[in-house]
Amino acid sequence: MIFHLLSRLSAKVPSVVYRAALIMKPQVVFVLGGPGAGKGTQCTRIVENYSYTHLSAGDLLRAERSREASEFGQLIDSYIKDGKIVPVEITINLLRKAMEETMEMDEKKFRFLIDGFPRNEDNLQGWTTVMEGKANVKFVLFFDCTSEVCIDRCLERGKSSGRTDDNRASLEKSLAVCTCDCDPILGLF
Numbered sequence: 001m002i003f004h005l006l007s008r009l010s011a012k013v014p015s016v017v018y019r020a021a022l023i024m025k026p027q028v029v030f031v032l033g034g035p036g037a038g039k040g041t042q043c044t045r046i047v048e049n050y051s052y053t054h055l056s057a058g059d060l061l062r063a064e065r066s067r068e069a070s071e072f073g074q075l076i077d078s079y080i081k082d083g084k085i086v087p088v089e090i091t092i093n094l095l096r097k098a099m100e101e102t103m104e105m106d107e108k109k110f111r112f113l114i115d116g117f118p119r120n121e122d123n124l125q126g127w128t129t130v131m132e133g134k135a136n137v138k139f140v141l142f143f144d145c146t147s148e149v150c151i152d153r154c155l156e157r158g159k160s161s162g163r164t165d166d167n168r169a170s171l172e173k174s175l176a177v178c179t180c181d182c183d184p185i186l187g188l189f
């Protein structure tokens with residue numbers, strides 16, 4: 001019905017307005033849990049069965065780190081090795097761009113699993129500032145996993161992942177940040 005109406009109107013309205021009317025607002029599920037909790041593994045399985053696009057904040061940061069022209073490569077590298085949280089402006093820009101590019105390529109892809117973000121209240125504040133009114137957060141999917149299991153899994157993953165943070169020192173720092181800073185986020189949803 002709406003499509004039919006828009007089709008009839010399309011001759012009269014500028015194409016940019018017509019396109020914008022057809023593009024849905026992104027629907028977002030935040031996927032949280034410690035390193036190795038299984039976020040990436042479960043997101044892959046969800047994508048196989050449901051119409052979601054998986055965006056891993058960590059993967060986007062690692063890709064940006066590898067981009068030759070990136071002005072943030074070294075900064076991202078040192079934050080990740082140290083298990084610290086990269087300044088939110090950088091992460092949000094990568095997420096926003098990835099969502100926009102996905103929807104530009106296929107406007108039916110408006111459901112996103114955002115994996116590994118927001119990691120603390122500052123991250124969430126940054127999201128709200130930039131994305132308020134532009135995306136709907138539906139809920140948080142949280143994978144509860146003990147630190148010992150997380151570490152064991154990531155050390156195993158480290159044998160083939162090539163990740164600079166799949167080592168005990170980085171993992172312990174990252175787990176400490178996760179345990180202290182993720183909990184308040186869960187309380188907000």
Ligand SMILES: Nc1ncnc2c1ncn2[C@@H]1O[C@H](COP(=O)(O)OP(=O)(O)O)[C@@H](O)[C@H]1O
Pocket residue numbers: 033034035036037038039040041042153154156157
């Ligand atoms: N339920 C599970 N049981 C055992 N191993 C798992 C399970 N889920 C994930 N793994 C393994 O643990 C490692 C970390 O999983 P991953 O999905 O990358 O975690 P995260 O994205 O939360 O860091 C991977 O090597 C994965 O194969």
Ligand SMILES: O=c1ccn([C@@H]2O[C@H](COP(=O)(O)OP(=O)(O)O)[C@@H](O)[C@H]2O)c(=O)[nH]1
Pocket residue numbers: 033034035036039040056057058059061079080081082083084085086087091115116117118119123165174
């Ligand atoms: O929103 C994010 C997501 C990740 N990271 C950084 O990237 C690392 C790896 O994150 P990822 O989610 O890939 O790790 P996982 O939890 O899957 O092991 C983290 O420890 C942080 O240093 C970050 O700063 N902000």
